Amino acid sequence: MKALLSAVALAALTAALPAHADDHSDKLSASAQTIEPQVRTRDLSGTFGGQRVNYRATIGETILTANDGKQEAVVVTTSYVKTPRDASRPVFFIYNGGPGSGSVWLQMGAFGPKRVAIPSDARDDGAPPYPIVDNPDSLLDVADLVFIDPPGTGFSYLTEGTDKTKYFGLEEDGKAVAEVIRRWINDNGRWNSPKYLGGESYGTTRTAMVVRELEGGTYNDVGLNGLILISTILDFAMREPTPGNEMAYVATLPNMAAAAYYHGKVQAPSVEAIAEEARQFAIGPYASALLKGQDLPAAERAAVRAELSRLTGLSETYLDNAELRVTSQRFYKELLRDRGLTIGRLDARYTGKDYDSAGETPDADPSFYGIDAGYTAAINSWARDTLGFETDREYQSIGSVGQHWNWKIGSGWGRNAYLNVAPYIGQAMRQNSQLRLFNAQGWYDFATPFFGAEYSLNRIGIPQDRVTLEYYDAGHMMYIRDEDRQKLSGDIRRFIRAR
Incomplete structure (x- = not known):
């Protein structure tokens, strides 16, 4: 941010941290x-x-x-x-x-x-x-x-x-x-x-x-x-999910698994364990499936979709509709949609409540406005x-x-x-x-x-x-x-x- 806003740090990258744009x-x-x-x-x-x-x-x-x-x-x-x-x-x-x-x-x-x-x-x-x-x-x-x-x-x-x-x-x-x-x-x-x-x-x-x-x-x-x-x-x-850049999805999958674990959406002995499972899947079967594009066989797609659902806590229907490619912004909104909550970008432990629960992306990052x-x-x-x-x-x-x-x-x-x-x-x-x-x-x-x-x-x-x-x-x-x-x-x- 913060880090650089990191925090604070946020943190932060022009996109890694909220702009807090100052037009003056x-x-x-x-x-x-x-x-x-x-x-x-x-x-x-x-x-x-x-x-x-x-x-x-x-x-x-x-x-x-x-x-x-x-x-x-x-x-x-x-x-x-x-x-x-x-x-x-x-x-x-x-x-x-x-x-x-x-x-x-x-x-x-x-x-x-x-x-x-x-x-x-x-x-x-x-x-x-x-x-x-x-x-x-x-x-x-x-x-x-x-x-x-x-x-x-x-x-x-x-x-x-x-x-x-x-x-x-x-x-x-x-x-x-x-x-x-x-x-x-x-x-x-x-x-x-x-x-x-x-x-x-x-x-x-x-x-x-x-x-x-x-x-x-x-x-x-x-x-x-x-x-x-x-x-x-x-x-x-x-970190740029431009259409065709499959590595952005590979790189963020382990984060999704860690966040799903933290919020009780997936089960694992520890965050380290789920992260390692997600790393191996991301760099192996998942990357291979994404790189095959429209040549991905139906049976392989189904197997990847099922494992992706297990690691992320998202439904197979949602993953299918997203073509196995879920952006981080969508994930913040979808993971806890059933609880009416969004999760943070800088820190997925934080949760926020949007104006409504119907949108695709959060109103704001609760892990930034929270600090x-x-x-x-x-x-x-x-x-x-x-x-x-x-x-x-x-x-x-x-x-x-x-x-x-x-x-x-x-x-x-x-x-x-x-x-x-x-x-x-x-x-x-x-x-x-x-x-x-x-x-x-x-x-x-x-x-x-x-x-x-x-x-x-x-x-x-x-x-x-x-x-x-x-x-x-x-x-x-x-x-x-x-x-x-x-x-x-x-x-x-x-x-x-x-x-």
Whole structure:
């Protein structure tokens, strides 16, 4: 979201998270004037991973300029650095997704020194006040943390007259974030510190583009120790059910089985067990049947339909009418139609009640509107009231940046053709023998399906002995669930320490 809205995170991908469309494009830019970057610091302390840590919290602006010196973008970072300063400590650069999502989700939900306490059991966050509490699961005991709000997200913005196309795109955003990282490393004297990079949802896509700039670009000057991916989307064909793209149905089938299991529509010893059954069926008989198209024999169709019904909890009649191809949107509405409920996209554990039960798709995503208010309140309170950041700008937790996004890479690739950024990760790992990758996926996340992430990360060219996969009993923003936030923190802590 959120993740990147992941959460929050949502989360999120333009399609992986609700657009929260803002038609007022003037909010993305500021008046043309010389801007003096604002920096605010606070010296604080807390207990993280069982260790007492003194740290300096700094929220500040980095100004990106054009070749002619024009100030084009103001990028806000929030860093938490252990005091006294220790250059041997790892630094973890973190962002969320969208594109258009601020870093609020991972900062106030998972890894920052404070977090917003919202219900852990897939209930909505209700009304304020929302508790902002100490976060013992923060990673400050093992790494200094730098949260980045890319241009157009959070409090970051473009100045008046700046061409959006220079910053709002796969390559453009990657270059901007890479520059901010280089600037932070230089300003803080951390060139020889171990470095980790990662994000949530589209933030995992961004990671591939940023590592391309840092390790595979013109300068190739920033060595990385690890990539930390949360709710991963690298191969976009895995989530686009365009007619004829059968892999989108293959990739989401295990998610449907997991969601059906959670809501009592199918029986299995565990979510892990049903997920594995669905994986094997999806990549085997199901994929084979879909690829045969209209040549699929009647007997084989019947057998596949019966097993598909068993795994998803949907009727054979419905599956037959859908030609064995059920989109995620239809599944959210159909799974619990008999109960008058829909399920969440970011987190299928959440349920909602639509205006009526007759439609094909849900009115909204109950797993997003169930958490967004608490996170927005928390980041504004923390940044403005505690850290002292002064601005009249609204914090863009999920903004309109995605409406302007350039999904092409160079002159040949485009989102509607075949967009897969995983090869950039493979190239970086092959060129850096100590670069490792950690991947976290929720069983109930339809925005970035776990099977799609597995598929994209085990392709040729990615060294499998340096890839770690972990799973969680929640959705896109698995850290919303208390047990999974603790597990995620522990898993990443071990990953960092293992260098």
